[in-house]
Amino acid sequence: MDCYTANWNPLGDSAFYRKYELYSMDWDLKEELRDCLVAAAPYGGPIALLRNPWRKEKAASVRPVLDIYSASGMPLASLLWKSGPVVSLGWSAEEELLCVQEDGAVLVYGLHGDFRRHFSMGNEVLQNRVLDARIFHTEFGSGVAILTGAHRFTLSANVGDLKLRRMPEVPGLQSAPSCWTALCQDRVAHILLAVGPDLYLLDHAACSAVTPPGLAPGVSSFLQMAVSFTYRHLALFTDTGYIWMGTASLKEKLCEFTCNIRAPPKQMVWCSRPRSKERAVVVAWERRLMVVGDAPESIQFVLDEDSYLVPELDGVRIFSRSTHEFLHEVPAASEEIFKIASMAPGALLLEAQKEYEKESQKADEYLREIQELGQLTQAVQQCIEAAGHEHQPDMQKSLLRAASFGKCFLDRFPPDSFVHMCQDLRVLNAVRDYHIGIPLTYSQYKQLTIQVLLDRLVLRRLYPLAIQICEYLRLPEVQGVSRILAHWACYKVQQKDVSDEDVARAINQKLGDTPGVSYSDIAARAYGCGRTELAIKLLEYEPRSGEQVPLLLKMKRSKLALSKAIESGDTDLVFTVLLHLKNELNRGDFFMTLRNQPMALSLYRQFCKHQELETLKDLYNQDDNHQELGSFHIRASYAAEERIEGRVAALQTAADAFYKAKNEFAAKATEDQMRLLRLQRRLEDELGGQFLDLSLHDTVTTLILGSHNKRAEQLARDFRIPDKRLWWLKLTALADLEDWEELEKFSKSKKSPIGYLPFVEICMKQHNKYEAKKYASRVGPEQKVKALLLVGDVAQAADVAIEHRNEAELSLVLSHCTGATDGATADKIQRARAQAQKK
């Protein structure tokens, strides 16, 4: 136990700091770190080194090399730097390397040295050159702050959504500030700079001088400043060796320290963790490392080699040519358990478990002791928590074993925390492995979340490990395995040395029909790499034809897109493609395409019918569809045209079209209508009243009702109205007029082509029995019975029916015999029936 705390260093009374090795580096550096521009990403991220920087004024002919390593020193990429001089390097939150050039251009590289994009920090920067630059992290992403040769600052709070902001001028600033930093407070980025004994805070509106409260007197210059990981704290190093530590708002002092070294430190970073007991700053010089906090003494380490500090959420990483170490405040749970002579429940439990393994009865004593204090639950929790903070798997195991041992004596201890800790540690140990090289601590991992960790593994192309983790943690396929496979596939399509067929096949073999994998996304990536053919091949694996369409359109395979859209059965999609095609092709080709796709054609027609009548006409014209053209003009003749001339003209066009369509009937009918229209117009002029738009039948009826019999006759002749119709028409009209005289005259004009039964019916409808009877006598023998019944002459109807010896007629009459009045008739019929049956 004693040896375990050997690397613990107390700072003041309350806290211990320990430093342990993460990796021994074998990255075989040719240069000293001090000769390189260095950038290391937080959360155990990669390290970028740009050797041979320009400031060392070596022979300009040698091109510098940009190397990217994992945190364990495994080379990830190496490339010759061919662009301009670089002032500063930094990693974005997405683990993209931002290289700020002297001319203000920022080049963005991927983890594997692949060039992504570049952007410029503006003209002002270009003109005045970059003196210094910082890359910082905000809630929105990653920002870049630049100090130009004109001693002005320009910054962008988020390089993903580039908005440049030029900060106000610092009055009287003639030379570069002795030190400066970007601060992020209340979602706004500021610049804090030190000029001689003065501090200035720049926000986007103004420059204000600030004074840290309780600053010791005699400071003539600030040499170094450091902001904590969360932007909450600020530390200032002055030329008197005095260190001021306080809140970043400069409203409160936390503590101060005066060290005996006055030389400007190489680096100064905060070393604290969430809910830290102690707030401490790590200051590094060439050969010395010092941890200072609210204590009279500091912790000092000797540095054997040139080292570089990387601030983390809960500590500081320190790497050099040969080692990579982690320095942090010992977490509370570990401290409780491992502190010398600790009687904390966790410590006792750990002890008990060890004794138990030794089969010693002391185990029982320890356990009893914890139980008597009622602290077993707490003990188990402590052990679990402490396990999370251990780097060595052996130590993790023994703590977990203790927790598991303690759990046995608890009735209702929820298993989640234990299970999750085991899972998390397994994941952490896997990614901390030398080959993977992501030295995350438990706190960092929780802050980062598993999703982001998976993303980072994917970014490092560690697909198998990512998938194993997903499977191990049983993440839903759509979020986990499928997503990773899709990323893998997207990477796969970029392998230009493999043929399209092989790539497509390999991808399909791996992915199959894994739910949640979108082949169209992968195809889009392939297209993005300029592999159109591969994209089309991949799209064929896409089961939802609807998903294929947008990409096909983008690849200008509109016709293929159209047939896929039709296949999908989604009319909206078809419509989208149609509008695309309409803009892309000339009208003729567009119509030709439509012609081969009846479904699309009818869809487009429907739309045109409501919105673009002219296009509809063109469509029909293109197809020589004279029948539809005719119909189109007919519709126009009553829907679109107002004036009679226009209407007739439309009808004429329609008639011509019908002739072309060899539809003589429609053509003739249309011509008749033209005649009728003209005639109706004349009738309106001459007779007044409303004639336009009546049907032929109604026109004649209106004439008769207006007693223009001559005209009616004329019209009937002109339009060859058949006799039957004319008779029906006249009959109805005259009865409506109750012009019984004229009706009688009409009935006698010649033999009725519709018989006389209708006359009877119509008179009865007008309740004129007298007139009806007149015609009943003239009804032909077959309908005589019906006619007589209509006028209510049951007796005579019976006589006729008997005379006809017609069974059906007899029953009909019989059904009309009602009440006493027809009693005699009914008897008569019955008798006749009986007689007929006898025969």
Next chain:
Amino acid sequence: MAFPHRPDAPELPDFSMLKRLARDQLIYLLEQQHEVDKLYKVENKPALSSNEQLCFLVRPRIKNMRYIASLVNADKLSGRTRKYKVIFSPQKFYACEMVLEEEGIYGDVSCDEWAFSLLPLDVDLLSMELPEFFRDYFLEGDQRWINTVAQALHLLSTLYGPFPNCYGIGRCAKMAYELWRNLEEEEDGETKSRRPEIGHIFLLDRDVDFVTALCSQVVYEGLVDDTFRIKCGSVDFGPEVTSSDKSLKVLLNAEDKVFNEIRNEHFSNVFGFLSQKARNLQAQYDRRRGMDIKQMKNFVSQELKGLKQEHRLLSLHIGACESIMKKKTKQDFQELIKTEHALLEGFNIRESTSYIEEHIDRQVSPIESLRLMCLLSITENGLIPKDYRSLKTQYLQSYGPEHLLTFSNLRRAGLLTEQAPGDTLTAVESKVSKLVTDKAAGKITDAFSSLAKRSNFRAISKKLNLIPRVDGEYDLKVPRDMAYVFSGAYVPLSCRIIEQVLERRSWQGLDEVVRLLNCSDFAFTDMTKEDKASSESLRLILVVFLGGCTFSEISALRFLGREKGYRFIFLTTAVTNSARLMEAMSEVKA
């Protein structure tokens, strides 16, 4: 009367779930999402509301978009700013957004969707209430609604388990089916593991059987629909029915005890039944006389309300019957029915043709005339050229020239066509078929039908025995087959096909019929293993009518169900009848 179901008939699934689902969605949309506090009906007139926000709940039709655009633009002109929201049901179409954009108001409105597609009109009837489906698909060839159908089927299968047996006939049926299958495949296997509640699904295109839809309906529910028009499961009975001065909106479904007993009856039985019922009711009222106080109290508290309700319904339906009788006798309904039957049976064609001509000449009813012409055309495989011309001429003279377009529509839909010159060979063909084997005859018919898409009604009728041979009077009180819904003269073709396929559990042996229906490529069967399906669910059949179904068809299948121990459930794009079909095809002046 109303025949009881067999005791082992399966229970119907509970469709009230659909209603609740739709209601909750709508309430959420209107209240939570869009803060609607008052509802108006969308009519073609300016909106009266003075609210700061207008929310439209509409079908995705271009006409509606125009209306909204006109409102918004009017507001703009008068310098008024409000918020506009459009909720499309059942879904938004891109074309609608296009119109909004072209009208220049796309930026002013925000859009939403209410995915409500299945309205349970009755315990066994689901309607999508898409009457435009018929015209859009069968006339314009617009397939936009097929996806909606597929989605509705998908919803059903998620709620009521998968369908182990699927059958279908028709191009649209096949497309809908395939789209639906795709949807199912995209989803996780969750539904597949469910126990099926409904054993069979049968999809049928309306154009497979136009004849049945074109016939006059004589079953009570159908007749009420033909006469008064049932809308969304309810009907407006006018003053002539209610024998008061007010109209009354009445829900017609299984809840209405009186209606439930007569809905499937031939009209000739309904009066007798109703008067019997009235007497029974009276008798129940009369029981009061001998009662002591306690019994009376019981009677008043328990039975009286029910009796009064029944009394009210009874008098309504009697009123409806009288009104129907009056209307039907006026136009000589008997003559009309006789002509229809003659057309179905194929005799006295000349006489029927002149009956139709007179019908047109007398301007009896434009829609009825069209219907008869279509019926003549389909049963006769098209009109002979002379009649085709003369009937059309007469019709144009009676009703105006715009109906040239109506005829062009009917022709395109295959409802009213002209016999191609080759068709005079029909007679030869039928003679030939008697001489040679069926197979050879099939080839010959194929050769003929390649000339034009033909209905082949006569041949199908013969094959499927649609015209029952009757010795003596057909007793409509005790129907023996589905023909009773047409007075015993004709078995509805659609229902016969369903019956035959269900009997065989496939299309096997029906190849000839399928070929005659011009559906050789569009008849399909899809069976999955039935181990999970209970025998009860296997007797539940969902029939999907694409393009609408009539109440007569529903009655016929309900009858078939009772006979065979099945229960049928109906899903239709809309309930239709001959008049609605004809109106969908008609061109009217705006």
